[in-house]
Amino acid sequence: MTHTVHEKQRLLARVRRIRGQVEAIERALQTEAGCEKVMHQIAGVRGAVAGLMAEVVEEADQLLGVVRTYLK
Numbered sequence: 001m002t003h004t005v006h007e008k009q010r011l012l013a014r015v016r017r018i019r020g021q022v023e024a025i026e027r028a029l030q031t032e033a034g035c036e037k038v039m040h041q042i043a044g045v046r047g048a049v050a051g052l053m054a055e056v057v058e059e060a061d062q063l064l065g066v067v068r069t070y071l072k
Helices: 002-006 008-030 035-071
Strands: none
Touching: 008 035
16 A cells, blocks of 8 residues: 555654564563463554554545545
């Protein structure tokens, strides 16, 4: 999609932050951190991924709106 090219650096930065969060979960599991801490980190990753998905979908939706305008 075109918007992923224009927003490439910003999207990649988000993905890198998500990767860091997932790595933190891995470290927590390796050190046998408490369930509450692990669940909190998982919830954070879930929210971050949902935010990334929403951003990509929003941009795609805007592009579809422009295309629909030209097709009328």
